[in-house]
Amino acid sequence: MAEYPFKYGNTQYNFKIERGELLHLLKPRPAVPIADVHQKCIEALENPIGTLPLRQIISPGENVLLIVSDITRAWIRTNQFLVHIINYLNGLSIPDQDISVLIALGTHRPSTEEEKKQIVGEEIYNRIAIYDHDCFDPGQLENLGTSSAGTPIQIHKRVVAADRVILTGGIVFHLFAGFGGGAKGIVPGVAGLETIQHNHRLTFYEGESAGLNPDACSNKIEGNPMRQDITEICRRVNPDFLFNAVLDAEGNFIEFVAGDFEAAWLKGCNTIRQLYGIEVKEKADLIIASAGGYPKDINLYQSVKTMDNCIFGGKEDSVILLLAECRDGLGADEFLEWFQYDTLEKMEAALKRNFTVPGYAAYKAAYVAKYRKLVLLSSLEDEVVGRLGFIPARSMEEAISLAYSLAGEQPKITLMPYGANTLPILA
Known part of the structure; x- marks a missing residue:
């Protein structure tokens, strides 16, 4: 009987299917990591998609602003490629004093000086x-x-005032913007609160208790109202260049895309689909998933993405067994506060009044709890897990027993050991 490894924090559990039918084992498709990061950066800068090379865009004497992701996106490893972009600008006679970096915090807390150093490199x-x-x-x-x-x-005044703006970031599936990266460096990255809240409300239908707009979801660009609004605003800002990274599940660079903020980004999105969009022949009765270990399961807030991916692979009212250590707890001070609203409709109304991303993550968690039975193996206290609408488990054995008791005698099973990255796509 085969054993399947599932990461949990910095450790691992091995799982055997003792009964039922294995439908799918969802893993990212293999890809060759970039061996020479410097060389590939230069190749991307000099062979852009949808726009002229940087050397034909930027002139000596102009000031250049680079927009980078914040510490919550440390997985992008900005510090590994940013130095090559800046040195390349120096080679175009743009000195360091004419270059600045703006950290795209969105609604997140300010960066510490140590975090700034970690983001951009010492x-x-x-x-x-x-x-x-x-x-x-x-x-x-x-x-x-x-x-x-x-x-x-x-939009941040430094962006508007800069002679040239370069967006950087990383591309992944995004649970309501379709994909991360691209124009998200502008909205929510360097936008005002009012802009961010209005844009994010587009994830819901208009009107009282209208519910989620299903087009504002992972892997959807065309027809996604939130993404279309982000793209329109970014086109209004008109950044001069984009540099985005695509990474594998282990954090290795796979591809760099550069050029027009939309055309180059779309190429990266297609790579993400090829790597992480996994076709499934039918939906499961039971999904056993890991967020992928630390740091993907550092807190519940980060683990909501795995829950959302699991929704696409399971039947309505199916069972999810999720391994997510959550060593840092819920991950956002306000997360649990949203569960003062005891229905999705009340939570939706509150989000429309005052939209926050942690609030939306809480809504998604509550949505999963309503339409799936989720057994959570974590370090969170049972009382907290229960308040979220999930079923707590203290050990892998207990979690498996609970999951099987809910899924039935011979469940059809899908395994998602890289749940934060892989998206089931029904054939």
């Missing part, structure tokens, strides 16, 4: 001016009108 930290975006400070924002969806466009 060398760049000591060479280049590094700034945090603050969506709550009106003095940092410039008004650029309104999008066709009615979103007020408030």
Whole structure:
């Protein structure tokens, strides 16, 4: 009988299927990691998609602003490629004093100095001016009108004032924007709170208790109202260049895409689909999933993405057994507060009044609890897990026993050992 390894924090559990039918074992497709990061960075910069090479865009004497992801996206390993972009700019006669970096915090907390150093790397930290975006400070924002969806466009003044803007980031499936990376560096990255909240409300239908808009989901770009609004706003801002990374499940660089913020990003999205979009022939009665170990299961907030991916692979009212250590607890101070609302409708109404990303993650968790039976093996206290609507387990043996008791005698089973990355796509 085969054993299947599942990561949990920094450890691992091995699982055997003792009864039932194995439908699918979902793993990322193999890819060859980039051997020479510097060389591939230069190749991407000099062979862009949908726009001219940087050397034909930027002129000496212009000031250049690079937008980078914050510490919550440390998996992108910005510090491994940013130095090559900045050195390349130096080679175009753009000195360090004409280059600055803006950390795209969205609604996240400010960066510490140590985190800034970690994000950009020690060398760049000591060479280049590094700034945090603050969506709550009106003095940092410039008004650029309104999008066709009615979103007020408030963008960090440094972005508007810069002669040239380069977006950086990483591409993954995103549970409501379709994919991460690309224009998300602008919205929510360097946008004002009002912009972010209005844009994120597009994940719901308009009207009281209207529910989630199913088009605002992972792997969907065309027809996704939130993503279309982000793209329109980014086109209004008109950044000059994009550099995005695609990584494998182990954190190795697979591809760099560069050029027009949308055209280059779309190429990276297709790579993500090829790596992580796994076709399934039918939906399961029981999904056994791991977020992928630390840091993907560092807290429950980060583990919601795995729950969302599991929804696509299971039948309605099916069972999910999720391994997520959650060593840092829930991951957002406000997360549990959203469960004061005892129905999805009440939570939706509160989100429409005051949208926050942790609130949306809480909504998604509550949504999973309503439409699936989720057994959670974690370090969270049983009382907290129960309040979220999940079934707590203290050991793998207990978790398996609970899952089987809920799924029936001969369940059809899908295994997702890389649940944060892999997305089941029904054939």
